[in-house]
Amino acid sequence: MTITLDSLEPALSVRQVLTLERVLAGEPEVVAGASQLDRPVRWVHVAEAADVGVMLSGGEMVLTTGVLLAGDEDKQAEYVRSLYRAEAAAVVLGLGRAFPAPPDVMRRAAERCGLPMVVLHRPFPFAELTEEVQSRLVRRKFAAVSLSEAVRTELTALITAGAPLQRLLDEVARHSACPVVVTNLAHRVLGTAGERPAVDDVLRDWERIARQAWGHHPGRSGTGGGTEGDGWIRAELGGRGERWGRIVLCGYRGDTATGRLLADRAAEALVLHRMLGGAACSWEEQSAQSLLTDLVSGVVPARQLLPRARAAGLPVNRRTFVPLVVRDGDTGRLERLLRLLGLPGLxxxxxxxxxxxxxxxxxxxxxxxxxxxFATRLRTESGTARTVVAAADPRTGWDDVPAGLREAQHVADAVADSAAALELPPVVRLKDVHLRGLIRLLRDDPHVQSFAERELGGLLRETDETLLSVLRTYLATGRNKSRTALLHHVSRPALYRRLESIQVRLGVDLDDFEQAASVHIALLAHDAQQQ
Incomplete structure (x- = not known):
């Protein structure tokens, strides 16, 4: 059975301890520190010693009758201060022979320190309270450890099955019931998981969050006052003495100890996943790929993707966006070239x-x-004219970026099959693809498909595609016979015989401009349909 946070008891706070049936029998009254009753109780400790503070490690609810404090106000005040210094959760004083009424000195000292002080008006066996609270805390600790092991087992199984990073993060978010964010050491977001609106709320102001959260001690985290106590829990990612990232549970609502266990188990799994990733693309590349794919597809509105872009380190305020699509371009080379030229981009x-x-x-x-x-440098470094850099017109609005990326992709597709045969500028735009671009857009239209088959049927039925290849070159070169013969390594007379054979099979006169144009359009449509 899978253990989830829903199956865990709530963490015990001072307030919750005071509502236990056994405690209510003692008629508890909060006489100081009422605003601090949500402090977590880590343990219950019965102590009468005046120097009890040295025996504590923090988070204890201390039970006492005060028998060794009666009659000495200095000891009473120091007793409270020592509990405060030891970070005790609360002090519970059983009224009786030593103190028939709440001692005013202890009450004032507790109020000044912000330490919850509770008095019990009826005799109460402390053993019953310690037994009740300790058993609940032990059950809680056991459930947290069980949850930790369940998460470790499930994440390890996913890694063994070859699951992607996103699948692991989704599983962590399911267990933690809060947004999960993975970053590199520069605080750039590499992955997220959780309910989309909650994740977007976190990412919307991520730069400020990261700056404030990690400007503190490495063992703590926060968001403008958001510390681990507010549910911002992180774990470092790294290995072999080197850190390279962090995983953050953002706004975790369970107790901090359980949250740390979850974050640690998740960090272990992510480190293992990265180590086993081998030559697969980096998390940074996966993050950029996910964002740009979502932008191109248009499935997610651009406005909703803006927080992800900003968190990924892309400048988005008052910027001009240039959408490019590169054919035959290596991702690593493109990233290095952007850095070399000082151009921000994904x-x-x-x-x-x-x-x-x-x-x-x-x-x-x-x-x-x-x-x-950028395009000229890329072609020079790649050393091939086949590298195509297609671009859409610059966009000044983020909402226009998806359409720009789709336009650039369309332009790149339109010239991909003929880049070597065409005289292309360094950056190809929509105006440069002319008819070829239009045909590319209409290639799936049934009417266009029927037109192509009707015009080229005489050649499409041939098993030998030599004549089709000659026709393609002849039309692409503007019916230049000398150029066509040269490209196909045949003599002029041999080319004439092939062109004659093509005209017979198609029943057209290629010297007639309109008929040649019709065949050319049909051939462009046919080639577009094959891609």
Missing amino acids: VAELADGATAVLLSLARDQDAGALAEH
């Missing part, structure tokens, strides 16, 4: 060998010139 591999690049430029920078400089 890089992610899309389907069919395309790579999306989203540049984020200052408003006063020349977007067109920088995109062209």
Whole structure:
């Protein structure tokens, strides 16, 4: 059976201890520190010694009759102060022979320290209270350890099955019932999980959150006053003496100790997942890929993706965005080139060998010139003319970025099959693809498909595609026979015979502009449908 947080008892606080049936029998009254009753109780300790503070380690509810304090107000005040210094959860004084009424000195000292002080008006066996609270705390601790082991087992099984990072994070979020964020050491978000609205609330102001949360001691975390006590719990990611990231439970509502166990188990699993990842793309690459894929698909509105982009380190305020799609471009080379040129942006591999690049430029920078400089350097470094850099017009609004990425992808697809045969500028735009781009958009239309089959049927039925290849080159070169013969390594007379054979099979005259144009359109449609 899977253990979840719902199956755990709530953490015991001072307030909850005071509502236990056995405690109510003693008629408890809070006489000081009423605003601190939500302090967690780690243990219950019965002590009459005046120097009890040295015996404590923090979080204890101390039970006493005060028999050794009666008649000495200095000892009474110091007793309370020593409990405060030891970070006790509360002090419970049983009224009786030593103190028939709440001692005013102890009450005032407790109020000044903010230490909850409770008196019991009826005789009460402390053993019953310690037995009740200790048994509850032990059950709680056992349940937390069981949960920790269950999480470890489930995450290990996912890793063994080859699950992606997101699947692991989803499992951690399910157990913790709060947003989960993974970052690198620069606080850039590499992955998130949890209910989308809650995650977006966390990411919306992530830069400030990260700055304030990790400006403190390494053992603590917070968000503008949000400390571990407020449910912001983190664990470091790393191995072999080197840290490389963090996992954060954001707003965890359970007790802190259980939250730390969950965060530690999750961190162990993520480190193992990364170690076993081998040459797979890094978490940074996966994060960029997820974001850009969501932008291109349009499934998630751009406005909802803005917090993720900002948390991933992409500048988004008052920026000009340049959507690019690169064909035959290595992701690692593209990222290195962006760093070399000092261009902020995200890089992610899309389907069919395309790579999306989203540049984020200052408003006063020349977007067109920088995109062209980037494309020229890329072609030079790759050493091939087949590298295609397609771009959409710059966007100044984030909501327009998805349409820009889709436009750039469409342009890249439109020239992908003929990049070597065409004279392309460093950056190809929609105006450069002309008819080819339109056909690409309409390739799935049944009317276009029927037109292509009707026009080319005489050649499509041939098992030998030599004539189709010659036709493609002849039309792509503007019916330049010399160029076509050269590219196919045949003599002019041999080319003439092949062109004659093509015209016979198609029943057209390729010297007639309209008929040649019709065949060319049909061929573009046919080629687009094959991709």
